[in-house]
Each structure stands twice: as structure tokens, then as C-alpha cells.
Amino acid sequence: xxxHSNATEPGRVTGIAFGAIGVxxxxxxxxxxRAAVAGLDPWFVAFGRAxxxxxxxxxxxxxxxxxxxxxxxxxxxxxxxxGVVVGFPLFTSLALLTRTAAHxxxxxxxxxxxxxxxxxxxxxxxxxxxxxxxxxxxxLAVLAFLALSGGxxxxxxxxxxxxxxAVALCGLGYAEGGALARDLGGARTICWALVASLPATVPVTxxxxxxxxxxxxxxxWLGFGYVTVVSMFLGFFAWYAGLARGxxxxxxxxxxxxxxxxxxxxxxxxxxRISAGSVGIALLVLVCVVLTxxxxxxxxxxxxxxxxxxxxxxxxxxxxR
Numbered sequence: 001x002x003x004h005s006n007a008t009e010p011g012r013v014t015g016i017a018f019g020a021i022g023v024x025x026x027x028x029x030x031x032x033x034r035a036a037v038a039g040l041d042p043w044f045v046a047f048g049r050a051x052x053x054x055x056x057x058x059x060x061x062x063x064x065x066x067x068x069x070x071x072x073x074x075x076x077x078x079x080x081x082x083g084v085v086v087g088f089p090l091f092t093s094l095a096l097l098t099r100t101a102a103h104x105x106x107x108x109x110x111x112x113x114x115x116x117x118x119x120x121x122x123x124x125x126x127x128x129x130x131x132x133x134x135x136x137x138x139x140l141a142v143l144a145f146l147a148l149s150g151g152x153x154x155x156x157x158x159x160x161x162x163x164x165x166a167v168a169l170c171g172l173g174y175a176e177g178g179a180l181a182r183d184l185g186g187a188r189t190i191c192w193a194l195v196a197s198l199p200a201t202v203p204v205t206x207x208x209x210x211x212x213x214x215x216x217x218x219x220x221w222l223g224f225g226y227v228t229v230v231s232m233f234l235g236f237f238a239w240y241a242g243l244a245r246g247x248x249x250x251x252x253x254x255x256x257x258x259x260x261x262x263x264x265x266x267x268x269x270x271x272x273r274i275s276a277g278s279v280g281i282a283l284l285v286l287v288c289v290v291l292t293x294x295x296x297x298x299x300x301x302x303x304x305x306x307x308x309x310x311x312x313x314x315x316x317x318x319x320x321r
Contacts (some may be wrong), residue, residue: 186240
């Protein structure tokens, strides 16, 4: 056992490095989207980035001669595509027409907790009440932020509804993708989801181009290029590689830094004003997310202990049969 642990330590270090690269890549997604929709149609930004990344994914799958998924895997891939490829890009693009990237970063900060909830529900886990309490607390903190920022004042802001929908769909896509990546691998999971979306993303992109001829400055096209190549394609390669090598529990904690990084990029690149209230709410949500993840980890360890007590280890000679 000790030899195995020592042998896997370099993999953990590599996993943390890849995970950090993935988080850094995703932290620029909202500012880049904000820059893109300033001059480009949001439907073109959402579906054009998916179509471009889908073509890159098709080339990758062809180059690596990846085997086709099974029928059951295709159903899960559809969930990944609906959440990560279509839902999150579309709703964030629509929201960032009127909301700042910094505002979006605070709302998106609850994403890890939402992902954990979907993973728990999907996996049939029974976490303690602390898990649900901290998950709800994080969501309430985000809703309070929307109320204080004018998102909810007699009438619900449509942009904030879009952001909440983006969080829900992305959480579902992450949970489905995390489960599917155990069988397909992270890179193939996102690539098959992108390719499966091409029959929808390409036509919508063409219609968008015909309806609104793309015209933007260099900053807008740079933002579009970033979300296409990095946010939708290469970023997932690094992120999933980190999860596979370093472990979901360990590397997944790196995602806690993403909202803070996004706030920094928004101020540095877009010159957006970051209020003390935004930072405070973001930190409060991050504390809730940490407690959510810890409660789930403790619950998983308790379940594993009960399982081992109920079903003692099988002798090696029997296990090898």
C-alpha cells in the first residue's frame, strides 16, 4: 500500500498542476464572453463557439481513433451537451449583454455546490443535513446578492434568471460529465458532447450569421476566439486531466479560486468596478461551498466504513478469480 501511495504522488502533483491550468482557463470565460457580446450577437457567441470547438473535437477524435460511445453513454453525453455545450454558453451570453462579468462571477460562485447537489441526487447518496443546509445557504447568499444589487426589486431581472439557469444547467452537465469521464476519459467526454451538438450548433450559427452579420472590434473577436478554443475545448482537457490524475476531491477544491480570479480579471481587463459587497458575498458563498464539500466527503467516508464492516475484504485468491 505504501509503495502504491508513493508511486501515485507524482500523479497527484501533476493533477493539481493540470487542475490549476483548467481553473485559470475557465476564470477568463466570463470576461471573454462579456467582451465578445459587446459587438457580436449573443446567439452567435454561444453557438458559434460550440460549433468551432465541435470541429476541433471532431478532428481530435478522428486523430486519436476514439471508439464510439455505447447507447447508454450517448444518453449521458446528451446531458453533458445540454448543460455545458449549449445551456451555460447561451444563458451566460444573454445575461452578459446587460450584466458585468464581475456580477456574473458572484452568481457563478455557487456552481461547485450545485454540481455537488446534482452528483448526490444522481448517485443516490444520503449526505447529512449539514450538506443540504450549507448548499441552501450558498444559494440564499446569491439570491440576497441579486436583491441587493437590484436584480430583484418588484420584478425579477431576466439577466439574473439567465445566470441562475446557466448555473443549474452547468451543474447538471458537470455531474453527468464527471460520471461519464470514468468510462470515456475526460477529453473524449467533452469531445463527444461537442460533436453530438454539431447538428444543432452549426445551423443556429449559420442562421445567426445571416440574421446579424458578425461585426466586432479586435477585442470582441479575441474574446470569441478565447471562449471557442480555450473555454470550450482546451480548458476541459486540462481540467479533466487534473481530475483524473489528482482525484476529484483534491483537485476539485481548486475551483474555489475561480470566482475570485474572475473578479480580478474583470477589474483588470474590462475595468469593471468591484464593490466590497460583491467580494464579501463571493467569499461567503465560497465558505458555504467548502462546508458542502466537506460534509459530502465525511458522509462518503462514513458510508465506506459501514460498507467495509458489512462486507469484509475478499481474500486475494478469491478476488483474482
